[in-house]
C-alpha cells in the first residue's frame with residue numbers, strides 16, 4: 107500500500123501469534139492525520155490485539171508498524187517515544203488507585219515530559235474542565251463513578267498531548283446511563299481534530315463520528331469503508347451476519 | 354389552562370436507623386448464652402473453664418511463695434542490664450527522641466478520631482466487671498478477694514453513673530481519642546508517685562520489711578518525658594500546616610535509629626572527623642556539578658557514558674584498599690547519575706533531586722563517622738547493651754535495615770533479567786532454608802573469617818547484620834506477593850503513558866504492592882521482635898536470658914534464688930504488651946490507608 111503524505115499510522119502485513127495461536131493474520135491499513143477510525147468485529151477477532159500493537163503493549167512478529175514516521179522496533183527509546191505520543195484508554199479504566207485524580211493526570215507529564223509541577227497541574231485542571239469534572243480533582247479513583255473514572259482516564263491520556271488516541275472498548279464496562287457522558291467527550295475530541303482509533307460496539311457512535319469503519323474477523327480486516335457503506339450496503343457475508351446480530 | 358404546575362412528591366428526609374429496643378443483661382444472656390439446650394451446655398462448660406483458669410492464674414500470682422520482689426528489685430537490670438550509671442541519661446534522651454518524634458507525627462498526620470461517652474463508659478464498666486469477677490473467683494487470701502471485688506464493682510458503678518448522668522449526650526461521638534490516651538498517660542505517670550512495692554530485707558531473708566516507690570529513681574525522668582511529649586504535640590499542631598513538616602518527620606524517623614543506637618547510646622567518638630568531612634565536601638561539590646550537567650545540559654549519549662564510567666569506577670574500587678567511605682560515596686554518586694535523566698525532571702524538581710543527593714551524602718558521611726568511631730560507654734562486659742534495650746535495638750534495626758534490602762530482593766526476583774532473578778532466588782532460598790538459630794551461632798563463630806583482617810565488629814553488630822539478612826529474605830517474599838497482586842492493567846497504563854521501568858516501579862507498582870502487604874509486614878515486625886530472644890544463644894544478655902539465668906541466681910544482697918517462674922511470667926507479659934500495641938497500631942494504619950481506595 108502506498109504511504110500517503112499525511113498517513114500517521116502505517117500497518118503492513120502485521121502478524122501476531124500467542125504461542126501457536128495466530129491472533130493477527132496480516133493486517134494492512136493506514137490512518138491519516140485527523141482521521142477517526144472505528145474498529146468493529148466479533149469478540150476474539152483480534153481488535154484489541156491490533157490496537158495494542160500500535161503502541162507496543164503487544165509485540166507483532168511479522169510486518170511493519172510505523173507511527174508518525176517512526177518504525178516500531180525493539181529499541182527501547184523508540185518505544186517510549188512512540189508511547190508518549192499515543193494515548194490509550196482501556197476498557198477497565200486502569201486509573202492508579204493510590205493517587206488522587208489530579209496526581210493520576212499530572213504524573214506522566216511531570217516525570218516523562220519533564221514539565222514543571224504547577225504547569226502540569228494547570229494543564230490537568232484544564233483537561234478536567236474539558237471532560238466536565240473539575241470538582242473531582244482531589245478525590246481518589248475509588249470515589250468516582252465508572253463514567254467519571256473513564257473521563258479521567260481520557261484526561262490522563264490527553265495530558266501527554268498525544269498525536270493519536272487509541273480507545274479499547276471504552277464504554278463496555280459502564281452502566282448504560284454513563285455511556286453517553288463518555289461518548290460525548292469522545293465526540294468532542296473527534297471534532298477537535300484528534301486522530302483516533304476506536305474499538306467499540308456503539309454503532310451509533312460509529313455512524314455519527316467515524317470517517318472509516320474496519321470490520322475485523324479471524325485476525326484480519328474483512329471489510330472496510332465509510333459508515334454509510336457499512337450500515338446500508340455491507341458486502342461481505344460475515345459483516346452482514348455480525349451487523350444483523352448487533353443492530 | 355392558565356398555568357400548569359407539576360407537583361413533585363415530597364422526598365422523604367434521611368432518618369436515623371431505628372434504635373434497637375433496649376436490652377437488659379437478661380435478654381442479652383438469653384440470646385447469646387442460653388438460646389438452645391446445646392448452647393446452655395457449651396456456656397456452662399466454657400464458664401467452668403474460665404473460672405478454673407482465672408482461679409489458677411491469680412492463685413499463682415497471689416501465692417505467698419511468689420518472690421515478686423525479685424522482679425521489682427531487678428527492673429533496671431532487666432531493662433538495660435549493666436548500662437553504666439553515669440551514662441543513664443543517654444537512655445532517657447533516646448526515649449525522649451522517640452517521644453518527640455511520636456508526638457510531632459501524631460500532630461502532623463492528624464491522628465485520632467473521636468469516641469462517644471457511651472463507648473468510654475462501656476470500657477470502664479467492662480474493666481470493673483472483669484476485676485469484680487477476678488475478685489469473686491480468684492484463689493486469693495480472703496481480704497484480697499473482697500478488695501478486688503469491691504474495686505471492680507465500684508468502677509463498674511462509676512461508669513454506669515457517668516453514663517446515666519450524660520444521658521442523651523453519651524451517644525455523640527465528640528470525645529477525642531487522643532485526649533483519652535493523654536489522660537491515661539497522665540494517670541500512668543501519676544501512679545508512679547504512689548505505687549509502692551515491698552523492699553526485701555537483707556538480714557531477715559527475703560520477706561519485706563518496708564515498702565518504697567516502684568519508680569523510685571525513674572519517676573522524675575518519666576514525668577519530664579510526659580511533659581516533653583505534650584509540649585512537642587503542641588509544637589506539632591502549630592507547625593503542621595508547614596508543607597515540609599511531613600517529609601522532614603519521615604527523614605527524622607529514618608535517621609533516629611542510627612542516631613539513637615550509635616550516637617547517643619553507644620556514645621561514639623568520631624575519630625576521623627576532619628578527614629571524612631573533607632571527603633564528603635569533595636563529593637558534594639563534584640557530584641552536584643556532574644548531576645547538574647546531566648539534568649541541565651542536553652548532552653544526550655555522553656551523559657549515559659559518564660554515568661556508566663562512574664558506575665564501573667565505583668565497582669572497581671571495591672576490589673581495592675580505598676577507604677570504605679570513598680567506595681560508598683562513589684557508588685551513591687554513580688546511582689544518582691544513572692537515575693538523573695529519569696527523576697531529575699525539570700524546573701524545581703531538578704534542584705530537589707540535587708538536594709536529595711546532598712542529603713544522602715551528608716547522612717552517609719555521618720553514618721560512616723559513627724561506624725568507625727569508638728564507644729565512650731565502657732562496661733565490664735564488652736558490650737554496653739543488654740536487657741530489654743537490646744531487644745529493641747535488634748528488632749527495630751533488623752526491620753528498618755531489612756526493609757530496603759527486602760524490597761530490592763523482591764524486585765530482583767520479579768525482574769525480567771535472569772541474572773538478577775537467579776541471584777535473588779538463590780539468596781532467599783539459602784537464607785530461608787537454615788534456621789535462624791543456626792545463622793546466629795554462625796554470625797559469631799564463622800562470620801569473622803568472612804571479613805578482611807583488621808575489620809572488627811562487636812557481637813551486637815554481627816548479630817544485627819544476620820538478623821537483617823534473615824528478615825530481608827522473608828520480607829522479600831512478602832513484598833513479592835504484593836507485587837504479584839498489582840493488576841496487569843496498572844503496568845499497561847503506565848507503559849501506555851511512556852513511563853520507564855524505573856518510574857513505573859517507583860510510582861505505581863511498589864507503592865501499591867507495599868500497601869497490599871502491610872498486614873504481612875507487621876506480622877514480620879512482631880516475629881522479629883520476639884525472635885530477638887534467640888540472641889541468648891550467643892551470650893548476649895537480653896531480657897529473657899537475664900530473667901532465666903541472672904536474677905534466679907542472685908543470693909547477694911537479696912536471696913532471689915529460684916525466682917525463675919516470676920521472672921519468666923513478667924517477661925512474657927512485657928513481650929505481649931508491646932506485641933499487642935503493634936498489632937493495634939497496624940490495624941489503624943491499614944484502615945487509614947484504605948480510605949478512598951477501591
Ligand SMILES: Nc1ncnc2c1ncn2[C@@H]1O[C@H](COP(=O)(O)OP(=O)(O)O)[C@@H](O)[C@H]1O
Nearest residue numbers: 124127129147148149150151152153154155156
Ligand atoms: N495474552 C494472550 N495470550 C494468549 N492468547 C491471547 C492473549 N491475548 C489475546 N489472546 C487471544 O487472541 C485472540 C484475539 O484477542 P483480542 O484481540 O483480545 O480480541 P477482541 O479484542 O477482538 O475481542 C483471542 O482468541 C484471544 O483469546
Ligand SMILES: [Mg+2]
Nearest residue numbers: 153154155275
Ligand atoms: Mg477486546
